[in-house]
Amino acid sequence: MSKELKEYTLEEVAQHNKEGDVWIIVDAKIYDVSRFANMHPGGANVLYAEGVAGKDATQPFFGLHRHEVLLRPQFQRLQIGTVKGQKEQIKPFAPGDLSKVPYAESSWLTKGYYTPYYTDKHRKFQRAVREFFVTVVQPESDRCEASGKKISQEVVDKMAELNIIAMRLGPGKHLKGRTLMGGIVQPEEFDYFYEGIVHQELARVSSRAVVDGLLAGLVIGLPPVLNFGSEELYNKVVPDALAGKKYVALAITEAFAGSDVSGLQTTAVRDGDEWVITGTKKWITNGTFADYFTTGCRTENGFTVILIPRGPGVETKQIKTAYSSVAGTAYVTFDKVRVPVANTLGPVGKGMSVILSNFNHERWMVCCTAVSAQRLIVEECLKWSTQRIVFGKPLTNLAVIRAKLAAMISKVEAGQNWLETITYQMNNMNYAEQSDRLAGPIGLLKQFISRSGRETAEDATQVFGGRALTVTGMGKLIENFHRTSGFDAILAGAEDVLGDLGVRQAIKKMPKNARL
Numbered sequence: 001m002s003k004e005l006k007e008y009t010l011e012e013v014a015q016h017n018k019e020g021d022v023w024i025i026v027d028a029k030i031y032d033v034s035r036f037a038n039m040h041p042g043g044a045n046v047l048y049a050e051g052v053a054g055k056d057a058t059q060p061f062f063g064l065h066r067h068e069v070l071l072r073p074q075f076q077r078l079q080i081g082t083v084k085g086q087k088e089q090i091k092p093f094a095p096g097d098l099s100k101v102p103y104a105e106s107s108w109l110t111k112g113y114y115t116p117y118y119t120d121k122h123r124k125f126q127r128a129v130r131e132f133f134v135t136v137v138q139p140e141s142d143r144c145e146a147s148g149k150k151i152s153q154e155v156v157d158k159m160a161e162l163n164i165i166a167m168r169l170g171p172g173k174h175l176k177g178r179t180l181m182g183g184i185v186q187p188e189e190f191d192y193f194y195e196g197i198v199h200q201e202l203a204r205v206s207s208r209a210v211v212d213g214l215l216a217g218l219v220i221g222l223p224p225v226l227n228f229g230s231e232e233l234y235n236k237v238v239p240d241a242l243a244g245k246k247y248v249a250l251a252i253t254e255a256f257a258g259s260d261v262s263g264l265q266t267t268a269v270r271d272g273d274e275w276v277i278t279g280t281k282k283w284i285t286n287g288t289f290a291d292y293f294t295t296g297c298r299t300e301n302g303f304t305v306i307l308i309p310r311g312p313g314v315e316t317k318q319i320k321t322a323y324s325s326v327a328g329t330a331y332v333t334f335d336k337v338r339v340p341v342a343n344t345l346g347p348v349g350k351g352m353s354v355i356l357s358n359f360n361h362e363r364w365m366v367c368c369t370a371v372s373a374q375r376l377i378v379e380e381c382l383k384w385s386t387q388r389i390v391f392g393k394p395l396t397n398l399a400v401i402r403a404k405l406a407a408m409i410s411k412v413e414a415g416q417n418w419l420e421t422i423t424y425q426m427n428n429m430n431y432a433e434q435s436d437r438l439a440g441p442i443g444l445l446k447q448f449i450s451r452s453g454r455e456t457a458e459d460a461t462q463v464f465g466g467r468a469l470t471v472t473g474m475g476k477l478i479e480n481f482h483r484t485s486g487f488d489a490i491l492a493g494a495e496d497v498l499g500d501l502g503v504r505q506a507i508k509k510m511p512k513n514a515r516l
């Protein structure tokens, strides 16, 4: 703040206690709200009340506002001084800083705790990623969550510069020769723990819809091109996609069939060197702005995946969903779209294995973002229940509130620890081993995390009360999480189906001679 701030005694502040001349103290800072009172969203009279006008209103203030209110430039300007002999206690975080609230960070990021998985390089990487997300992505994320507009090209370009888009696809040949996060980690060292950090940090600063809007379609739609496309197709599509210049969506689900991929009705009929594709796709993340659609099609001898560029015959329509339209969720129609046969991804008729190969990574990614979003809710609830005074005491004095906190902390810690065990397995297994041994555990983990998320959303709503029902204000993160955590239970495979998959895989592996 550039203007000179004077020091005043409590007695001096107390003189300014009436309409037209009101000062208040919040955390040792003195605000002249005389002119602001009539514009105050909470009304003028609350500022003239006894115990507020001319007084230290820190406690009631934090019962009604998030700290960020005071950091907005238009309100910072209201500060005229500080209280003599007092120092502010509630300081904003520097971008990149870790929270000191218990359980607000994973244990590997908490001072005094140890980890078998992460190194100091992971820590350095995490700090850089958080700093970037907090300074560049978060403000844009907040804007786009509210407006429903696509994330700006400027932010996408900055992400591409650091190769964050490429890193969201995990370790692999697509990272070769790239400078990752300014060179903190070399492409050949980049493991799934690094990738997990990117997903988890993204979910700390973004709503569920923004996590998806920030090119989640590409993260799930590009791997079939990377792994199954011809070299020519790879060169045509991948560099532009990873540079954030072209967007990709995975177009599998239909109104006719979701988790039951074999029931799809979009058809591709061969005509010389071209496929002619007709059908519709629903719930396609990033579909409204995608340039390419990695599309599941029914072909003569089975199911085939084909990359369809946006062009004649391709139409996309925004679907209104419970979360923000920043995710670009679309209804896509293909009307006799002609695509070169060279755009086929994997063998004709063997598309199921192309799609299935994608699922584990996608589900693991949802586990990363979902568990991180839950952790943020735990932090919100811990902060709120210690600062909120009811019947003269903090909310944490109530055993019923502490029981809710215990439940949500246990769930997030269980999810995180299981996630890290699976991530470690992914680092040590080749692709075939991962498919064989991890599809079941990842399905079960995703079921556990998404179910825990909804339970935590319910508990958090009870902790925050009415504040959890408004889109802005104290409980805004709880409201958003409560409204959108259900997406984790559906996208990338419905929760119940995935739980069942885990059990079916286990049954398949039961030893023939196992008996009680």
Ligand code: HEM
Pocket: 024, 026, 031, 033, 040, 041, 042, 043, 046, 047, 052, 057, 060, 061, 064, 065, 066, 069, 070, 075, 078, 472, 473, 474
């Ligand atoms: C520098 C001083 C203050 C500023 C800049 C300020 C600003 C705001 C803003 C922006 C809101 C809208 C809600 C939000 O965005 O969180 C709000 C709401 C409100 N404010 Fe203030 N405020 C100040 C002081 C106070 C004080 C001292 C009180 C009373 C003790 C108060 C009582 C309220 C109430 C009752 C609401 C409505 C809360 C709700 O809808 O839940 N404000 N204020």
